[in-house]
Amino acid sequence: MKRPRKPKERDIVLKNIQAVAQVLSAEGLNPDVSEGAELAVIGVLGKLEPDQAERLTHHIATMPGVESVKRVSTPYKLVSREYRSETTTIPVNGVSVGSAQLLVIAGPCAVESTEQLERTALAVKEYGAKALRAGAYKPRTSPYSHQGLGEAGLILLGDLRRRCGLPIVTEVTRIDQLPLLLDKADVLQVGMRNMDNYELLRALSRIRKPVLLKRNVAATTDQFLHAAEYVARGNPHIILCLRGILGIQGLETRAQADLDAIPLLKQKTHLPVIFDPSHAAGRADLVAPLSLAAIAAGADGLIIEVHPDPANAISDNEQQLTFEQFGALMQGVKAVAAAVGRTV
Numbered sequence: 001m002k003r004p005r006k007p008k009e010r011d012i013v014l015k016n017i018q019a020v021a022q023v024l025s026a027e028g029l030n031p032d033v034s035e036g037a038e039l040a041v042i043g044v045l046g047k048l049e050p051d052q053a054e055r056l057t058h059h060i061a062t063m064p065g066v067e068s069v070k071r072v073s074t075p076y077k078l079v080s081r082e083y084r085s086e087t088t089t090i091p092v093n094g095v096s097v098g099s100a101q102l103l104v105i106a107g108p109c110a111v112e113s114t115e116q117l118e119r120t121a122l123a124v125k126e127y128g129a130k131a132l133r134a135g136a137y138k139p140r141t142s143p144y145s146h147q148g149l150g151e152a153g154l155i156l157l158g159d160l161r162r163r164c165g166l167p168i169v170t171e172v173t174r175i176d177q178l179p180l181l182l183d184k185a186d187v188l189q190v191g192m193r194n195m196d197n198y199e200l201l202r203a204l205s206r207i208r209k210p211v212l213l214k215r216n217v218a219a220t221t222d223q224f225l226h227a228a229e230y231v232a233r234g235n236p237h238i239i240l241c242l243r244g245i246l247g248i249q250g251l252e253t254r255a256q257a258d259l260d261a262i263p264l265l266k267q268k269t270h271l272p273v274i275f276d277p278s279h280a281a282g283r284a285d286l287v288a289p290l291s292l293a294a295i296a297a298g299a300d301g302l303i304i305e306v307h308p309d310p311a312n313a314i315s316d317n318e319q320q321l322t323f324e325q326f327g328a329l330m331q332g333v334k335a336v337a338a339a340v341g342r343t344v
Protein backbone atom coordinates (compact mmCIF):
# COMPACT_ATOMS: atom_id res chain seq x y z
CA MET A 1 0.00 0.00 0.00
CA LYS A 2 1.34 3.44 -0.91
CA ARG A 3 2.16 5.61 2.07
CA PRO A 4 0.49 9.01 2.34
CA ARG A 5 2.19 12.38 2.14
CA LYS A 6 -0.51 14.83 3.34
CA PRO A 7 -2.66 14.51 6.51
CA LYS A 8 -5.87 13.90 4.53
CA GLU A 9 -4.23 11.25 2.39
CA ARG A 10 -2.91 9.71 5.59
CA ASP A 11 -6.49 9.31 6.94
CA ILE A 12 -7.53 7.58 3.75
CA VAL A 13 -4.55 5.23 3.84
CA LEU A 14 -5.19 4.39 7.50
CA LYS A 15 -8.79 3.52 6.60
CA ASN A 16 -7.57 1.37 3.70
CA ILE A 17 -5.16 -0.48 5.97
CA GLN A 18 -7.92 -1.02 8.54
CA ALA A 19 -10.28 -2.34 5.89
CA VAL A 20 -7.75 -4.95 4.72
CA ALA A 21 -6.93 -5.90 8.31
CA GLN A 22 -10.64 -6.40 9.02
CA VAL A 23 -11.10 -8.71 6.06
CA LEU A 24 -8.17 -10.81 7.29
CA SER A 25 -9.38 -10.83 10.91
CA ALA A 26 -12.83 -11.92 9.78
CA GLU A 27 -11.15 -15.00 8.25
CA GLY A 28 -9.58 -15.80 11.62
CA LEU A 29 -6.13 -14.55 10.52
CA ASN A 30 -3.71 -12.29 12.38
CA PRO A 31 -2.71 -9.30 10.25
CA ASP A 32 0.65 -7.73 11.04
CA VAL A 33 0.96 -4.15 9.78
CA SER A 34 4.38 -2.57 9.28
CA GLU A 35 4.80 0.85 7.70
CA GLY A 36 7.94 1.71 5.75
CA ALA A 37 8.85 5.07 4.21
CA GLU A 38 7.12 4.28 0.93
CA LEU A 39 4.78 1.40 1.56
CA ALA A 40 2.77 -0.20 4.31
CA VAL A 41 3.01 -3.99 4.35
CA ILE A 42 0.25 -6.11 5.87
CA GLY A 43 1.65 -9.54 6.59
CA VAL A 44 -0.31 -12.68 7.36
CA LEU A 45 1.39 -15.74 8.77
CA GLY A 46 0.01 -19.22 8.89
CA LYS A 47 -1.51 -21.86 6.72
CA LEU A 48 -4.47 -21.04 4.51
CA GLU A 49 -6.63 -23.53 2.64
CA PRO A 50 -5.73 -23.25 -1.07
CA ASP A 51 -9.19 -21.97 -2.09
CA GLN A 52 -9.25 -19.54 0.84
CA ALA A 53 -5.84 -18.16 -0.22
CA GLU A 54 -7.05 -17.80 -3.80
CA ARG A 55 -10.27 -16.06 -2.78
CA LEU A 56 -8.56 -13.67 -0.35
CA THR A 57 -5.79 -12.83 -2.82
CA HIS A 58 -8.35 -11.80 -5.43
CA HIS A 59 -10.56 -9.94 -2.98
CA ILE A 60 -7.75 -7.95 -1.32
CA ALA A 61 -6.09 -7.11 -4.65
CA THR A 62 -9.21 -5.17 -5.63
CA MET A 63 -9.50 -3.20 -2.38
CA PRO A 64 -8.69 0.55 -2.37
CA GLY A 65 -5.03 1.46 -1.86
CA VAL A 66 -3.74 -2.07 -2.37
CA GLU A 67 -0.78 -2.10 -4.71
CA SER A 68 -0.21 -5.84 -4.82
CA VAL A 69 -0.84 -9.09 -2.96
CA LYS A 70 2.16 -11.40 -2.79
CA ARG A 71 2.63 -14.89 -1.50
CA VAL A 72 5.99 -15.15 0.27
CA SER A 73 7.52 -18.34 -1.01
CA THR A 74 10.58 -18.51 1.25
CA PRO A 75 10.29 -20.78 4.30
CA TYR A 76 11.34 -17.87 6.54
CA LYS A 77 8.81 -15.06 6.12
CA LEU A 78 9.29 -11.99 8.30
CA VAL A 79 13.01 -11.62 7.58
CA SER A 80 12.75 -12.20 3.83
CA ARG A 81 13.19 -9.53 1.15
CA GLU A 82 9.99 -10.81 -0.40
CA TYR A 83 8.13 -9.80 2.74
CA ARG A 84 9.76 -6.37 2.98
CA SER A 85 11.72 -4.94 0.07
CA GLU A 86 13.22 -1.99 1.95
CA THR A 87 16.29 -2.68 4.08
CA THR A 88 15.46 -2.46 7.77
CA THR A 89 17.48 0.08 9.69
CA ILE A 90 18.29 -0.35 13.35
CA PRO A 91 19.28 2.62 15.49
CA VAL A 92 22.48 2.20 17.51
CA ASN A 93 24.02 5.34 19.02
CA GLY A 94 22.96 7.69 16.25
CA VAL A 95 23.80 5.24 13.44
CA SER A 96 20.93 3.72 11.48
CA VAL A 97 22.46 0.31 10.86
CA GLY A 98 21.48 -0.69 7.33
CA SER A 99 21.61 2.87 5.97
CA ALA A 100 24.55 4.45 4.12
CA GLN A 101 26.31 4.96 7.45
CA LEU A 102 28.35 1.99 8.64
CA LEU A 103 28.39 0.83 12.25
CA VAL A 104 31.79 -0.08 13.66
CA ILE A 105 31.72 -1.96 16.96
CA ALA A 106 35.08 -2.52 18.63
CA GLY A 107 36.47 -3.73 21.92
CA PRO A 108 38.11 -6.63 23.68
CA CYS A 109 37.07 -10.25 23.33
CA ALA A 110 36.35 -10.48 27.07
CA VAL A 111 35.79 -8.11 29.97
CA GLU A 112 38.95 -8.27 32.07
CA SER A 113 39.07 -5.11 34.20
CA THR A 114 37.77 -1.56 34.48
CA GLU A 115 41.10 -0.21 33.29
CA GLN A 116 41.15 -2.50 30.26
CA LEU A 117 37.60 -1.49 29.28
CA GLU A 118 38.10 2.18 29.91
CA ARG A 119 41.33 2.48 27.92
CA THR A 120 39.85 0.50 25.02
CA ALA A 121 36.59 2.46 25.00
CA LEU A 122 38.40 5.80 24.86
CA ALA A 123 40.73 4.66 22.08
CA VAL A 124 38.12 3.05 19.83
CA LYS A 125 35.72 5.95 20.31
CA GLU A 126 38.46 8.37 19.28
CA TYR A 127 38.99 6.40 16.05
CA GLY A 128 35.27 6.36 15.20
CA ALA A 129 33.77 3.21 16.73
CA LYS A 130 30.15 3.81 17.75
CA ALA A 131 29.74 0.88 20.18
CA LEU A 132 31.92 -1.11 22.55
CA ARG A 133 31.99 -4.91 22.46
CA ALA A 134 33.21 -7.13 25.32
CA GLY A 135 32.02 -10.52 26.55
CA ALA A 136 31.11 -11.12 30.18
CA TYR A 137 29.75 -14.60 29.43
CA LYS A 138 32.29 -16.41 27.29
CA PRO A 139 31.35 -19.74 25.70
CA ARG A 140 34.74 -21.34 25.16
CA THR A 141 35.73 -24.50 23.34
CA SER A 142 37.65 -25.76 26.37
CA PRO A 143 36.13 -25.88 29.87
CA TYR A 144 39.62 -25.07 31.15
CA SER A 145 39.76 -21.74 29.29
CA HIS A 146 38.61 -18.48 30.91
CA GLN A 147 34.80 -18.57 31.05
CA GLY A 148 34.20 -14.83 31.49
CA LEU A 149 33.59 -12.68 34.57
CA GLY A 150 29.83 -13.19 34.34
CA GLU A 151 27.68 -10.84 36.41
CA ALA A 152 30.74 -9.02 37.78
CA GLY A 153 31.78 -8.31 34.19
CA LEU A 154 28.34 -6.99 33.30
CA ILE A 155 28.43 -4.62 36.24
CA LEU A 156 31.79 -3.28 35.02
CA LEU A 157 30.28 -2.81 31.55
CA GLY A 158 27.25 -1.00 32.96
CA ASP A 159 29.47 1.40 34.94
CA LEU A 160 31.65 2.05 31.94
CA ARG A 161 28.66 2.75 29.71
CA ARG A 162 27.66 5.64 31.95
CA ARG A 163 31.15 7.12 31.90
CA CYS A 164 32.31 6.59 28.31
CA GLY A 165 29.08 7.22 26.42
CA LEU A 166 29.39 4.20 24.12
CA PRO A 167 26.59 1.64 23.96
CA ILE A 168 27.53 -1.87 25.02
CA VAL A 169 27.35 -4.96 22.80
CA THR A 170 27.73 -8.14 24.82
CA GLU A 171 26.87 -11.81 24.56
CA VAL A 172 23.90 -13.61 26.09
CA THR A 173 24.28 -17.35 26.59
CA ARG A 174 21.28 -18.20 28.80
CA ILE A 175 17.75 -16.89 29.28
CA ASP A 176 18.22 -16.25 33.01
CA GLN A 177 20.95 -13.68 32.21
CA LEU A 178 18.41 -11.46 30.45
CA PRO A 179 17.22 -9.22 33.32
CA LEU A 180 20.76 -8.06 34.18
CA LEU A 181 21.81 -7.86 30.52
CA LEU A 182 18.79 -5.72 29.65
CA ASP A 183 19.79 -3.37 32.43
CA LYS A 184 23.50 -3.12 31.58
CA ALA A 185 23.78 -3.61 27.81
CA ASP A 186 22.36 -2.05 24.66
CA VAL A 187 22.73 -4.75 22.00
CA LEU A 188 22.58 -8.44 22.91
CA GLN A 189 24.89 -10.70 20.95
CA VAL A 190 24.02 -14.31 20.20
CA GLY A 191 27.29 -16.12 19.60
CA MET A 192 27.71 -18.64 16.81
CA ARG A 193 27.38 -21.52 19.26
CA ASN A 194 23.91 -20.34 20.25
CA MET A 195 22.53 -19.64 16.79
CA ASP A 196 20.59 -22.91 17.12
CA ASN A 197 19.46 -22.31 20.71
CA TYR A 198 15.80 -21.86 19.85
CA GLU A 199 14.63 -21.31 23.44
CA LEU A 200 17.09 -18.42 23.71
CA LEU A 201 16.03 -17.02 20.33
CA ARG A 202 12.37 -17.22 21.38
CA ALA A 203 13.18 -15.31 24.58
CA LEU A 204 14.98 -12.64 22.51
CA SER A 205 11.86 -12.22 20.40
CA ARG A 206 10.20 -10.87 23.55
CA ILE A 207 12.74 -8.12 24.26
CA ARG A 208 12.90 -4.64 22.73
CA LYS A 209 16.66 -4.22 22.42
CA PRO A 210 18.54 -5.04 19.20
CA VAL A 211 19.92 -8.55 18.81
CA LEU A 212 23.22 -9.16 17.03
CA LEU A 213 22.86 -12.69 15.71
CA LYS A 214 26.00 -14.53 14.60
CA ARG A 215 26.05 -17.26 11.98
CA ASN A 216 27.01 -20.70 13.19
CA VAL A 217 30.18 -21.96 11.49
CA ALA A 218 28.24 -24.88 10.02
CA ALA A 219 24.99 -23.15 9.08
CA THR A 220 23.74 -22.43 5.59
CA THR A 221 22.46 -18.92 4.96
CA ASP A 222 18.90 -20.34 5.00
CA GLN A 223 19.44 -21.95 8.42
CA PHE A 224 20.84 -18.61 9.61
CA LEU A 225 17.73 -16.82 8.39
CA HIS A 226 15.48 -19.36 10.08
CA ALA A 227 17.26 -18.56 13.36
CA ALA A 228 16.64 -14.85 12.70
CA GLU A 229 12.98 -15.63 12.02
CA TYR A 230 12.59 -16.95 15.60
CA VAL A 231 13.66 -13.55 16.93
CA ALA A 232 11.72 -11.60 14.28
CA ARG A 233 8.42 -13.11 15.41
CA GLY A 234 8.36 -10.49 18.16
CA ASN A 235 11.48 -8.36 17.84
CA PRO A 236 12.28 -6.78 14.46
CA HIS A 237 15.58 -5.30 15.66
CA ILE A 238 18.02 -7.88 14.35
CA ILE A 239 21.54 -7.31 13.02
CA LEU A 240 22.97 -10.35 11.25
CA CYS A 241 26.67 -10.99 11.76
CA LEU A 242 28.92 -13.17 9.63
CA ARG A 243 32.06 -14.47 11.33
CA GLY A 244 33.52 -17.12 9.06
CA ILE A 245 32.43 -20.70 8.49
CA LEU A 246 34.10 -24.10 8.55
CA GLY A 247 36.64 -24.44 5.81
CA ILE A 248 39.26 -27.01 5.00
CA GLN A 249 40.76 -28.34 8.21
CA GLY A 250 44.32 -27.28 8.72
CA LEU A 251 43.96 -23.93 7.00
CA GLU A 252 46.00 -21.16 8.50
CA THR A 253 42.93 -19.18 9.56
CA ARG A 254 40.45 -19.86 12.35
CA ALA A 255 37.50 -19.99 9.95
CA GLN A 256 36.92 -19.29 6.30
CA ALA A 257 35.74 -15.71 5.72
CA ASP A 258 32.21 -16.00 4.34
CA LEU A 259 32.34 -12.75 2.39
CA ASP A 260 30.14 -14.22 -0.35
CA ALA A 261 27.31 -14.41 2.17
CA ILE A 262 27.20 -10.61 2.45
CA PRO A 263 25.68 -9.97 -1.00
CA LEU A 264 23.82 -13.29 -0.83
CA LEU A 265 22.07 -12.36 2.42
CA LYS A 266 21.33 -8.90 1.11
CA GLN A 267 19.31 -10.53 -1.68
CA LYS A 268 17.47 -12.83 0.68
CA THR A 269 16.74 -10.59 3.65
CA HIS A 270 15.97 -6.98 4.48
CA LEU A 271 17.97 -7.20 7.72
CA PRO A 272 21.31 -5.39 8.01
CA VAL A 273 24.43 -7.58 7.77
CA ILE A 274 27.74 -6.86 9.48
CA PHE A 275 31.04 -8.75 9.40
CA ASP A 276 33.38 -9.97 12.15
CA PRO A 277 36.85 -10.33 10.62
CA SER A 278 38.47 -11.09 14.01
CA HIS A 279 36.78 -14.46 14.56
CA ALA A 280 36.85 -15.27 10.84
CA ALA A 281 40.62 -14.85 10.56
CA GLY A 282 41.71 -15.64 14.10
CA ARG A 283 44.86 -13.63 13.43
CA ALA A 284 45.43 -9.90 13.70
CA ASP A 285 47.31 -9.46 10.40
CA LEU A 286 44.26 -10.44 8.32
CA VAL A 287 41.69 -8.33 10.17
CA ALA A 288 42.23 -5.12 8.18
CA PRO A 289 42.17 -6.64 4.66
CA LEU A 290 39.06 -8.68 5.50
CA SER A 291 37.37 -5.59 6.93
CA LEU A 292 37.96 -3.66 3.72
CA ALA A 293 36.74 -6.56 1.61
CA ALA A 294 33.58 -6.84 3.72
CA ILE A 295 32.75 -3.15 3.29
CA ALA A 296 33.43 -3.41 -0.45
CA ALA A 297 31.08 -6.42 -0.59
CA GLY A 298 28.26 -4.38 0.98
CA ALA A 299 28.47 -5.07 4.72
CA ASP A 300 26.59 -2.58 6.92
CA GLY A 301 29.31 -2.57 9.55
CA LEU A 302 32.07 -4.40 11.36
CA ILE A 303 32.68 -5.85 14.81
CA ILE A 304 36.37 -5.93 15.65
CA GLU A 305 38.37 -7.15 18.64
CA VAL A 306 40.71 -4.51 20.07
CA HIS A 307 42.75 -4.80 23.28
CA PRO A 308 45.27 -2.53 25.05
CA ASP A 309 47.79 -5.39 25.17
CA PRO A 310 46.71 -8.20 22.81
CA ALA A 311 49.67 -10.45 23.60
CA ASN A 312 48.51 -10.68 27.23
CA ALA A 313 44.76 -10.79 26.59
CA ILE A 314 42.90 -13.42 28.58
CA SER A 315 41.27 -14.83 25.42
CA ASP A 316 41.72 -14.65 21.64
CA ASN A 317 45.09 -12.96 21.98
CA GLU A 318 46.21 -13.76 18.43
CA GLN A 319 43.40 -11.87 16.74
CA GLN A 320 42.94 -8.73 18.83
CA LEU A 321 44.25 -5.46 17.39
CA THR A 322 46.29 -2.86 19.22
CA PHE A 323 44.86 0.66 19.34
CA GLU A 324 47.31 1.75 16.63
CA GLN A 325 46.33 -1.13 14.35
CA PHE A 326 42.67 -0.27 14.86
CA GLY A 327 43.35 3.39 14.03
CA ALA A 328 45.07 2.39 10.77
CA LEU A 329 42.23 0.01 9.93
CA MET A 330 39.68 2.81 10.38
CA GLN A 331 41.57 4.96 7.85
CA GLY A 332 41.25 2.16 5.29
CA VAL A 333 37.59 1.57 6.17
CA LYS A 334 36.82 5.26 5.59
CA ALA A 335 38.48 5.18 2.16
CA VAL A 336 36.69 2.00 1.01
CA ALA A 337 33.40 3.22 2.47
CA ALA A 338 33.68 6.44 0.43
CA ALA A 339 34.46 4.42 -2.70
CA VAL A 340 31.22 2.41 -2.31
CA GLY A 341 29.04 5.37 -1.35
CA ARG A 342 29.00 4.77 2.41
CA THR A 343 30.16 6.79 5.40
CA VAL A 344 31.63 5.84 8.78
Ligand code: PEP
Binds near residue numbers: 192
Ligand atom coordinates in the same frame (compact mmCIF):
# COMPACT_ATOMS: atom_id res chain seq x y z
C1 PEP B 1 32.70 -13.29 20.32
O1 PEP B 1 32.31 -12.44 19.51
O2 PEP B 1 33.20 -13.01 21.40
C2 PEP B 1 32.57 -14.72 19.98
C3 PEP B 1 32.76 -15.66 20.88
O3 PEP B 1 32.26 -14.93 18.70
P1 PEP B 1 31.65 -16.24 17.97
O4 PEP B 1 30.38 -16.56 18.67
O5 PEP B 1 31.47 -15.74 16.58
O6 PEP B 1 32.70 -17.31 18.07
Ligand code: MN
Binds near residue numbers: 109110279305
Ligand atom coordinates in the same frame (compact mmCIF):
# COMPACT_ATOMS: atom_id res chain seq x y z
MN1 MN C 1 36.79 -13.46 20.87
